[in-house]
Amino acid sequence: xxxxxxxxxxxxxxxxxxxxxxxxxxxxxxxxxxxxxxxxxxxxxxxxxxxxxxxxxxxxxxxxxxxxxxxxxxxxxxxxxxxxxxxxxxxxxxxxxxxxxxxxxxxxxxxxxxxxxxxxxxxxxxxxxxxxxxxxxxxxxxxxxxxxxxxxxxxxxxxxxxxxxxxxxxxxxxxxxxxxxxxxxxxxxxxxxxxxxxxxxxxxxxxxxxxxxxxxxxxxxxxxxxxxxxxxxxxxxxxxxxxxxxxxxxxxxxxxxxxxxxxxxxxxxxxxxxxxxxxxxxxxxxxxxxxxxxxxxxxxxxxxxxxxxxxxxxxxxxx
Amino acid sequence: xxxxxxxxxxxxxxxxxxxxxxxxxxxxxxxxxxxxxxxxxxxxxxxxxxxxxxxxxxxxxxxxxxxxxxxxxxxxxxxxxxxxxxxxxxxxxxxxxxxxxxxxxxxxxxxxxxxxxxxxxxxxxxxxxxxxxxxxxxxxxxxxxxxxxxxxxxxxxxxxxxxxxxxxxxxxxxxxxxxxxxxxxxxxxxxxxxxxxxxxxxxxxxxxxxxxxxxxxxxxxxxxxxxxxxxxxxxxxxxxxxxxxxxxxxxxxxxxxxxxxxxxxxxxxxxxxxx
Numbered sequence: 001x002x003x004x005x006x007x008x009x010x011x012x013x014x015x016x017x018x019x020x021x022x023x024x025x026x027x028x029x030x031x032x033x034x035x036x037x038x039x040x041x042x043x044x045x046x047x048x049x050x051x052x053x054x055x056x057x058x059x060x061x062x063x064x065x066x067x068x069x070x071x072x073x074x075x076x077x078x079x080x081x082x083x084x085x086x087x088x089x090x091x092x093x094x095x096x097x098x099x100x101x102x103x104x105x106x107x108x109x110x111x112x113x114x115x116x117x118x119x120x121x122x123x124x125x126x127x128x129x130x131x132x133x134x135x136x137x138x139x140x141x142x143x144x145x146x147x148x149x150x151x152x153x154x155x156x157x158x159x160x161x162x163x164x165x166x167x168x169x170x171x172x173x174x175x176x177x178x179x180x181x182x183x184x185x186x187x188x189x190x191x192x193x194x195x196x197x198x199x200x201x202x203x204x205x206x207x208x209x210x211x212x213x214x215x216x217x218x219x220x221x222x223x224x225x226x227x228x229x230x231x232x233x234x235x236x237x238x239x240x241x242x243x244x245x246x247x248x249x250x251x252x253x254x255x256x257x258x259x260x261x262x263x264x265x266x267x268x269x270x271x272x273x274x275x276x277x278x279x280x281x282x283x284x285x286x287x288x289x290x291x292x293x294x295x296x297x298x299x300x301x302x303x304x305x306x307x308x309x310x311x312x313x314x315x316x317x318x319x
Numbered sequence: 320x321x322x323x324x325x326x327x328x329x330x331x332x333x334x335x336x337x338x339x340x341x342x343x344x345x346x347x348x349x350x351x352x353x354x355x356x357x358x359x360x361x362x363x364x365x366x367x368x369x370x371x372x373x374x375x376x377x378x379x380x381x382x383x384x385x386x387x388x389x390x391x392x393x394x395x396x397x398x399x400x401x402x403x404x405x406x407x408x409x410x411x412x413x414x415x416x417x418x419x420x421x422x423x424x425x426x427x428x429x430x431x432x433x434x435x436x437x438x439x440x441x442x443x444x445x446x447x448x449x450x451x452x453x454x455x456x457x458x459x460x461x462x463x464x465x466x467x468x469x470x471x472x473x474x475x476x477x478x479x480x481x482x483x484x485x486x487x488x489x490x491x492x493x494x495x496x497x498x499x500x501x502x503x504x505x506x507x508x509x510x511x512x513x514x515x516x517x518x519x520x521x522x523x524x525x526x527x528x529x530x531x532x533x534x535x536x537x538x539x540x541x542x543x544x545x546x547x548x549x550x551x552x553x554x555x556x557x558x559x560x561x562x563x564x565x566x567x568x569x570x571x572x573x574x575x576x577x578x579x580x581x582x583x584x585x586x587x588x589x590x591x592x593x594x
Binding site: 050053060061062063064065069072076079168171174175176178284287288291292293294296299301302 | 338342345346348349350351352353354355356357358361362364365368369371372375411412415416435436488489490492493494496497500581582584585586589592593594
């Protein structure tokens, strides 16, 4: 087949919703886009363990501690599936880590915000995981097979995370005055960064059109953002919390909530590295990786020794 | 001390060991040397936490059945004294979050800091070998709840022991650096291994009653297992015989205070609330 017919074959698969698999021919840019997106997603899971990991040792009850531990562990598991999915595209996990550690690869900016109170565990589960689900459910049907299958597993667990977050908020909202204050304060701080998680508005999102064409993306940033806002506003009302947006108003005609102007300067600032915790998060990841080097080296050395010993034994038996 | 007080203290010893070890291990979450191990270790932390909860729930049930005047003598904590005065029942969280260090009964080993992967593996290894033989015996307890917790925990501990034994060998027999780090950690932590087998008054009373385990009898089994693994790991058994102790009597290292300051922060700063 010529390159042209490879391309045609690929396009037909995309148009007919047939999954692209690792051994299939794919355009270079498709591969690059996927590596960027999947590794960014994997990095987000791993970096995302840190802000919540902050509160594992301080959780207010043993039950909450167990649930939070299990949740953060799940994030690690998601990172693992996603790194594996990306590896099918011809990049190693070590290379991806290197891109993360050198700042070449990004991760979700939301994790550059600090977790200041216990209520932030509620807000992250409810809003951040809630937004992640909106983004990720359509990815269960994304065109690249290994990514789509990883996302099916991820989404199942994320919906449990979202519920546990909302449940924390509910307990606070039904609690004492100071607990209500904790909940509202967390919502105030996490609301805008959460709705920024869907990425820049459609008219300023350079990758959207191509990703939609490749069916890597299924909905635009603004469509998903709107869906998230519509759902979340109702959930906030249900537990008596106020969304910190004075312009938020139901629009009968559109059948959606109108919302205030998003401060995209803040978004780009955080993306560029100027968020409150960018430095700490990256340094923490690098530190874990560097301090773990001797452990990884030793594990490798030991497995080589073991293999050599086994082979020696075989040789001796044969002789 | 009467039998029910001994049984309460006995249950708390087990609960506190599990909670504090789980707390220390959970500090690794998100910081492990390799992602798979981060996940594995978090799983272990969850197991310890689960065991701690079962023991605390059982301890709380025992406590709530005690006469008020006996209750008053158990814990010095003003927060718990207030609850007792009001006639409130205690639950798992009260026991974990509202006692001060001197009422914690865990061994000193489990509160020692993680430092690095070598120290963490050695600490877990000592505890896992002990727990493995301990839970095997505790399954025969006349206290049906303790026996049931032991049966469930033994499954988890069997996995923990495999994990820590493998890491002892892998790192001991890995590179020169890993060998040296392991030998250092082993030497440093050795003095905390003896307390595992010290029989407190509660241990003695419960072993006699067929509720607890004669832990002194576990020592030879522990030694044999440890010797075998150390040999395979090409590590030398430390020669020092002198052992630290005090945890089981509530005399802890300085580390426990900081653990509790963190662990109990929310319940102390925002008392009497539902979370």
